[in-house]
Amino acid sequence: MLSSWLQQPVKIREVISDDIFEPAHAEYYDGPPGKPLRLLLQARSDFLSIWRASDYAEKVSQIRILGRQVVLVNSPELIRQVVVKRQENFERKSPQMRRALEYLLGDGLFISDGETWRQRRALVADIVHMNRVPAFGPIMEKTAGELVERWSRMPAGTTLNALHEMAGLTAEIIARSVFGNQLGEDSANAVTDSFTSYQSLIDSINLGYFLGFDEGLPVWRTPSLRRSVKRLHGIIDTVVEDHLAGRGDHNSMVELLIRRQQRNPELKLDVVALRNEAATIFMAGHETTAATLTWAWYLLSRAPQVERQVHAELDRTCGDRAPTIDDVPKLEWCKAVIEETLRLYPPVPILARQNRKADTIGDVDIAPASLILIVPWLLHRTPSLFEAPHEFRPQRFMAGRRPTPYSYIPFASGPRVCPGLHFGLTEAILCLAVIAQRFRVKVPEAHKVEPMCRLTLRPRGGLPITIEPR
């Protein structure tokens, strides 16, 4: 039952022995059930800390928080019901997500629904579609190459923050892909800084929703929030206007959006709509891949046998030349490491929806405008779905083995599945390969990793690493 959510901070543990590596995960609290309001406040600072051992099970359960019904769906068949079979009733994002991001993204795809979502989904999905990913390969190769060149000028044993390094890398890749190569270093840095500061300034829980406002309440636009949004919108508007005036990079995603609008004027994409979609792709495609790569370094560093397999595969496949996008389909170990990383540390650990009409999931009747939670963090670690669920075992994704349908959903599933899935997977595998070919990345033995979640799942305080040339 969800009402068994815990009420005191969770302890994190890590198990390392010769052949087993259980990466950092919650050591569950199984005392008396938590008080709903306290859980809400706890979830606000860290969403991972509220679960108990009994929540890692295939079931549907519910709780009331200040009169609002909250339903946790943690069974593959019922998840399918929510995200596919009755998708129309469950397509809306939760009010907290919509309210938190609307100032930044407007009606951008990530938080839109209804007719706007349907129209824009086709457009954005086409722009980041798997067929287009090879065209962005050179940007990924070049940007990852620049990072290894920069690292190679540092003395062996240099200590870095992996989260910071990976965020810089993926921000650069997505910025060059979305806005084109002419963005310039200062503007690219300003875009990344503004997104980061926006995310740190907004609240992930909308109290108004729990107090009875079905649409939640608008977030308070503080002067610092206004400043980051103004700066960001200003830069993106300039890029869009440059492209509209024919001065943009012809291979950028903004250019593709504009061409689609010119061919299909009924889309009615004005400068603001173009900005909203460009900002959405940037935001959705940046932190998620950075978090994936950061967690992959942590896992590899604690699992030397897997690390050896990755290095051997890279030596076999690429020899001395740098890996390219054409190598990605051949890198079975690198792919399995990324897939297993996404299982243990899904960058989007919670998918939150608001149902339009009354409905029933399993044996739970759901009132309109309730909060429906699908939590990949719990699902991916449910023992009946994954053997030794807390262990790092990339082999479970190799030799044609696949998880039960709807039990593994790091990119969500159904019509709202991540449209950047192929872009993100390819980028993560390629960046891992380019870096692992040249460096051994180590997380200090004594470092205790603590996963935490606000919008995305990341190690609290970043991840210290030392880099050694191979």
Ligand code: HEM
């Ligand atoms: C490893 C990397 C990535 C992960 C794990 C990931 C995961 C997700 C998830 C779980 C969602 C659904 C969220 C929800 O329903 O609440 C989503 C949506 C989305 N993602 Fe990704 N993503 C990744 C990379 C990317 C990239 C690289 C792009 C763009 C190039 C992208 C663009 C989007 C967009 C536009 C949406 C909104 C789709 C919609 O609502 O219809 N993502 N992503």
